[in-house]
Amino acid sequence: MEIREAMLATAEKSPTAVADHDRTAWLALFDDGGLVNDPVGSAPHRGSEELGAFYDTFIAPNTVVFHPEHDIVCGDTVVRDLTLEIQMADGVTLLVPAHLRYVLASPSRIAGLYAHWELPSMVGQMLGKGAGALPVSGRLSLRLLKNQGLAGSLGFARGFVRTGAAHKRIAAAFFDDPVASDAPVTYDAAPAVPSSTLRDELIGWHVGKAIAAGDYVTLSLTRGRPSGETEHAVAMCRFTHRTLTDVTVYVDA
CATH class of the missing domain: 3.10.450.50 (Nuclear Transport Factor 2; Chain: A,)
Incomplete structure (x- = not known):
């Protein structure tokens, strides 16, 4: 397999593991000390323990569908131009425009995943769903505190500070x-x-x-x-x- 195809295949394994709710497979994609910054601007998660907490908070409870528009391979990086469809509990579905940047340690391992999307816009979209979104928002807050503590919750909130x-x-x-x-x-x-x-x-x-x-x-x-x-x-x-x-x-x- 050529390097370009191998890099694309590695990037594609992430949404596959997310769709399958396969925590082990998702974590195995990352190099030792691998990093996830999702969304960019929030505090990053680094290493298997923090990545596991990220998975348990944001991936495990939801169904996330990737709708790619274009994939770009450049140097050691794969950039995916796409829309994320996040299906949450109580019938709440969000569509989140995003650019995902995968920096690879090798064609088969991810050193860093950087997710560029707008946290305030997503929260506004959720609030626009009306009263049905309130329990979803409450459960997310509880998961944040349970899995990542107060420091992790405040780190996630840093994603609200951004360019405009x-x-x-x-x-x-x-x-x-x-x-x-x-x-x-x-x-x-x-x-x-x-x-x-x-x-x-x-x-x-x-x-x-x-x-x-x-x-x-x-x-x-x-x-x-x-x-x-x-x-x-x-x-x-x-x-x-x-x-x-x-x-x-x-x-x-």
Whole structure:
């Protein structure tokens, strides 16, 4: 099996184990000291004990269906552009747009899983379900406290602190005029260089889905090729306050 296919297969094993509610198989995907940051901006979970607590809190009680739109393999990373369908108890179903970034320690083991999705938007969607969502929310809070304690619950709540609409506009504008910014750019797993050096690679992208999580805005990008095919990428734009500090563009190999 080629490396690209092996990396994609490893990333796909995660939703398979989630769908099967196979805790052992899911944990076995991660390298020693493997990390999950879900959502980005919350406190990460590292190592088998913390990953087990994460599984018991967020995966075990729910049915999670992955609806992938595009998968990108770039360097040691697989990025999945997708929507998560989370079927909770009492008939509450949430649709969560996401970018999932799998950094691989090897083609068969995951070093880090970073889930970019908007926690405030998901909570707002849940509250919009009305009174039926209240018991679901209460049970989630109890599971958090039981499995991760007060510190873990507060760590999860850090996911509410994130970039916002203004940062999304700045990130999208970068691809209209990349030379106007001095943010360094990592493109297609190459070393970071000034954006002006990559002008030809950075122009022509159409910005689609935008997600604000933690210090990041992530963007779905598409661009037409001379052959008539569509090229796909995902950009991860990191901010310090209102300043765009660096951009990483994952382009499919």
